[in-house]
Amino acid sequence: MPATGAAEPETEMARAETQSQSQLPPTAVGDGGPRAVAAGRRAKTIETRDVNLFYGDFHAVADVTMTVEPNKVTALIGSSGCGKTTFLRSLNRMHELTAGARVEGEITLDGQDVYARGVDPVAVRRLVGMVFQQPNPFPTMSIYDNVAAGLDLNVGRVKKAEKDEVVERSLRGAHLWEEVKDRLDRPGSGLSGGQQQRLCIARAIAVEPEVLLMDEPCSALDPVATLAIEDLIGELKSKYTIAIVTHNMQQASRASDITAFFNLEETGKPGRLIEIGPTEKIFTSPSQQATEDYVSGRFG
Amino acid sequence: MTAIEGRVLPDWAPYGAAAASAALAALLLLAAGSFNVALLLVATAAIACVLTYSWSRAIEGPRRAKDRLVTLLIVSAFALALIPLLSLVFEVAKRGIPGLSLEFITSDARGKIGGGGAAHALVGTLVITGVATLISVPIGLMAAIYLTEYGEGRLRRALTFFVDVMTGIPSIVAGLFAYALFALIFGPGIRLGVMGSVALSVLMIPIVIRTSEEVLKIVPNHLREAAYALGTPKWKTIARVVLPTAFAGLVTGVMIAIARIVGETAPLLVTTGVVDSINSNPFEGRMQNLAVYAYSEYRTPGVFKDAAYERAWAAALLLIVIVMVLNLVARLIYRRYRTEIR
Numbered sequence: 140m141p142a143t144g145a146a147e148p149e150t151e152m153a154r155a156e157t158q159s160q161s162q163l164p165p166t167a168v169g170d171g172g173p174r175a176v177a178a179g180r181r182a183k184t185i186e187t188r189d190v191n192l193f194y195g196d197f198h199a200v201a202d203v204t205m206t207v208e209p210n211k212v213t214a215l216i217g218s219s220g221c222g223k224t225t226f227l228r229s230l231n232r233m234h235e236l237t238a239g240a241r242v243e244g245e246i247t248l249d250g251q252d253v254y255a256r257g258v259d260p261v262a263v264r265r266l267v268g269m270v271f272q273q274p275n276p277f278p279t280m281s282i283y284d285n286v287a288a289g290l291d292l293n294v295g296r297v298k299k300a301e302k303d304e305v306v307e308r309s310l311r312g313a314h315l316w317e318e319v320k321d322r323l324d325r326p327g328s329g330l331s332g333g334q335q336q337r338l339c340i341a342r343a344i345a346v347e348p349e350v351l352l353m354d355e356p357c358s359a360l361d362p363v364a365t366l367a368i369e370d371l372i373g374e375l376k377s378k379y380t381i382a383i384v385t386h387n388m389q390q391a392s393r394a395s396d397i398t399a400f401f402n403l404e405e406t407g408k409p410g411r412l413i414e415i416g417p418t419e420k421i422f423t424s425p426s427q428q429a430t431e432d433y434v435s436g437r438f439g
Numbered sequence: 440m441t442a443i444e445g446r447v448l449p450d451w452a453p454y455g456a457a458a459a460s461a462a463l464a465a466l467l468l469l470a471a472g473s474f475n476v477a478l479l480l481v482a483t484a485a486i487a488c489v490l491t492y493s494w495s496r497a498i499e500g501p502r503r504a505k506d507r508l509v510t511l512l513i514v515s516a517f518a519l520a521l522i523p524l525l526s527l528v529f530e531v532a533k534r535g536i537p538g539l540s541l542e543f544i545t546s547d548a549r550g551k552i553g554g555g556g557a558a559h560a561l562v563g564t565l566v567i568t569g570v571a572t573l574i575s576v577p578i579g580l581m582a583a584i585y586l587t588e589y590g591e592g593r594l595r596r597a598l599t600f601f602v603d604v605m606t607g608i609p610s611i612v613a614g615l616f617a618y619a620l621f622a623l624i625f626g627p628g629i630r631l632g633v634m635g636s637v638a639l640s641v642l643m644i645p646i647v648i649r650t651s652e653e654v655l656k657i658v659p660n661h662l663r664e665a666a667y668a669l670g671t672p673k674w675k676t677i678a679r680v681v682l683p684t685a686f687a688g689l690v691t692g693v694m695i696a697i698a699r700i701v702g703e704t705a706p707l708l709v710t711t712g713v714v715d716s717i718n719s720n721p722f723e724g725r726m727q728n729l730a731v732y733a734y735s736e737y738r739t740p741g742v743f744k745d746a747a748y749e750r751a752w753a754a755a756l757l758l759i760v761i762v763m764v765l766n767l768v769a770r771l772i773y774r775r776y777r778t779e780i781r
Contacts, residue, residue: 231668233664233667233668236664236667238591261667261670261671261672262670263670264667264668264669264670264671265669265670266670268668268669268670269664269668271661271664271665271668273661275659275661275662275664275665276665277662277665277666277680277684278662278684278778278779279680279683279684279686279778288666288669289669289670289671291679292666292669292671292675292676292679292680293669293670293671293672293675328778328779339665342665342669343668343669346669346670
């Protein structure tokens with residue numbers, strides 16, 4: 140049975156307690172602004188039980204039971220095609236957007252089943268944001284509008300002053316403010332790849348989600364931009380629950396607290412969660428041979 | 440080690456070969472006593488192919504010779520395709536310009552025997568085409584949105600198939616359909632501007648659907664997903680992300696569809712009829728567009744035949760100018776508003 144993360148098991152009561160106490164010291168993230176009270180808040184936990192994912196007849200992911208801990212970075216590693224991305228997309232109900240895609244099992248967000256009948260996938264996605272592999276700012280919108288897109292698209296009319304504040308806070312949160320503050324009205328597609336990805340992160344955090352899913356956010360970026368994003372991820376975890384898919388083992392070891400290793404026995408078989416644990420343990424003394432082979436570069 | 444440098448023909452070689460071929464072809468045809476322009480062109484192309492290939496093969500070797508031969512064939516095919524177009528524009532301009540005057544575009548033909556202008560046809564063209572566009576664009580665009588964003592399975596495939604069939608229906612059938620529809624409601628013999636618009640819509644809707652569908656398809660999926668991941672409902676994603684991204688392409692598609700129907704004749708003959716005076720109300724009375732005007736001036740020239748023919752040519756020229764302007768506007772809009780899509 141796969142272990143459920145590293146942190147001590149928490150009861151509902153303990154959870155409520157930590158929530159009110161705000162166990163983490165506030166950091167410099169998202170400084171300024173009266174609405175920045177969320178710094179150091181306790182984000183939500185995602186738990187999955189026996190999750191099986193399908194594309195039509197193809198069984199992509201089998202029997203994943205794991206916990207994505209709040210205010211921690213959980214890295215999902217594993218070889219290509221083992222279902223990491225598919226699994227990540229099932230967490231905010233993006234998986235079902237593919238024709239023929241199906242989800243079995245249970246996925247809960249702080250105890251609430253996100254696949255329950257009556258749950259609006261749109262509402263789930265407001266709580267569980269996502270950053271994609273390719274930076275994908277909206278090409279028709281300026282930098283400002285890109286960040287404000289979440290408000291414009293799903294909140295509706297927001298006062299200009301409030302919008303300005305959200306945009307500035309989000310851009311500061313994504314470490315992009317200083318670079319773009321003088322050209323907010325320019326198209327977002329004019330930025331460099333690394334800046335575009337930070338713009339997408341700013342756009343994702345502008346709607347203040349609980350969880351941030353990142354699907355190989357650095358795979359299209361150079362090492363400098365990658366480092367900037369990794370630093371950012373380290374800061375963002377004080378406010379959000381973060382799950383990140385990565386092919387880069389150094390990245391997983393640098394940026395994550397918990398690592399989950401996915402693997403598939405052979406092509407055509409579904410991917411499975413082999414092992415999950417504190418990143419340090421996974422990279423130094425994993426309990427499974429397959430994990431050790433993978434993290435040491437001898438691919439199973 | 441193989442050499443990467445070899446002998447090449449001079450830069451002027453293709454033109455030189457073409458000129459030499461033309462001269463040789465002219466000489467041969469004159470000697471044979473059967474000189475005409477069409478034969479000259481064919482003979483020039485044939486001789487140029489042989490000449491270029493053998494010359495290049497002798498100096499540059501077989502690979503480059505083949506390259507030159509194929510280049511020549513492609514350029515010739517392009518020129519061949521261009522000849523009818525240029526000749527048509529040239530001919531219409533030559534015959535149409537004398538008939539163009541201020542009077543031609545400002546006055547109608549009511550009571551002006553052997554004179555008058557095409558103002559009524561110009562107004563008719565604008566009104567009929569405008570109403571057709573108002574009908575077709577919303578229907579076509581929404582159908583395209585359905586097909587790309589919502590439709591799936593058999594229904595989608597069936598609709599796509601019927602849209603394809605619709606693109607191919609003869610325009611007179613569209614005209615008869617509109618006539619039959621209105622005759623059922625208002626009785627036979629009815630002629631209205633809006634009937635023509637309905638007939639043209641039948642032709643225009645499938646074009647709008649087809650072009651819009653193609654344009655919407657190339658909006659990358661990752662933009663839709665980015666919007667969904669922000670918690671945006673699907674309809675808003677389409678309205679605020681997909682459509683703006685595709686805007687330039689959609690407008691271009693509509694413009695091309697308009698250009699395609701603005702010169703229709705047959706369906707309008709049976710639906711809007713022939714008329715002499717300006718009528719800008721599509722819901723009452725007959726109407727005429729420029730194509731029908733040109734047709735009727737040519738068909739029933741009356742006593743002053745030459746003046747009528749001149750007006751027919753002028754109307755044809757005006758129509759071509761309108762189509763060209765529409766295409767230019769489409770290009771300008773596309774350039775101004777296109778979004779870089781990766």
